[in-house]
Amino acid sequence: MGHSEYAPNLFLVAHDSFTGRMEVSRELVLCGLVTAELAYLIVERRLGVVDDRIVVAEPPGAMRPPTRDPEDEAGAEIDDYVVSSVRQQHATHSVRVWGDSLGEVLYGLIADNLVEQGVVRRERRRVITRRTGDRFPAADLLRASGPRLRLDHMVREPATFTLAGAVNVALLGALGIERLLESEPSKEFLDELNRNLPSQLQALMAGAAAAAAAVSLTVRR
Secondary structure, three states: OOHHHOHHHHHHHHEOOOOOOEOOOHHHHHHHHHHHHHHHHHHOOOEEEEOOEEEEOOOOOOOOOOOOOHHHHHHHHHHHHHHHHHHOOOOOEOHHHHHHHHHHHHHHHHHHHHHHOOOEOOEOOOOOOOOOOOEOOEOOHHHHHHHHHHHHHHHHOHHHOOHHHHHHHHHHHHHOOHHHOOOOOOHHHHHHHHHOOOHHHHHHHHHHHHHHHHHHHHHHO
């Protein structure tokens, strides 16, 4: 179970494979990417959740095993960056704070990696604001659409769920964007899925839901 099954998969699900456009608000995508990355690091026991705050779980100076695959190495660098960011803080912070702090950086790193791997291509667009207007249509349609197809299959056949798949579907539900899946899961399905996650991941999903609610409130205002 690798890094690529979490945040990069969510990136691909959140973008239309043909147009390369985000299919939901940027704020929700950024929150989702950070939460998915935190989930992976919790599964790997590098981070944890205490009182709804993200904490470092690994001992100082812990060394990750060397990786040989360039794609794995790129993901490992992102993992190390996020763990280092959490470690450097004197206080602990919520999912919402980390989403605001790391979302844009993480989005850029994941996009760059997927372009380099030949999964998507970058279409640069001129925009007035600071936020990138780039789009990321599929360069390899099979690889770009694969995560969405696999999650759809898991929703239809729950016995096939992997932990990474369960996290991604639960996260879509926490963010209120489960409609991105063709086999849109019901609230009852999502509640049951969430109850079967490890307790720390349940706490993380609750943090993501709170962050998404705050985003929605800001947009309505």
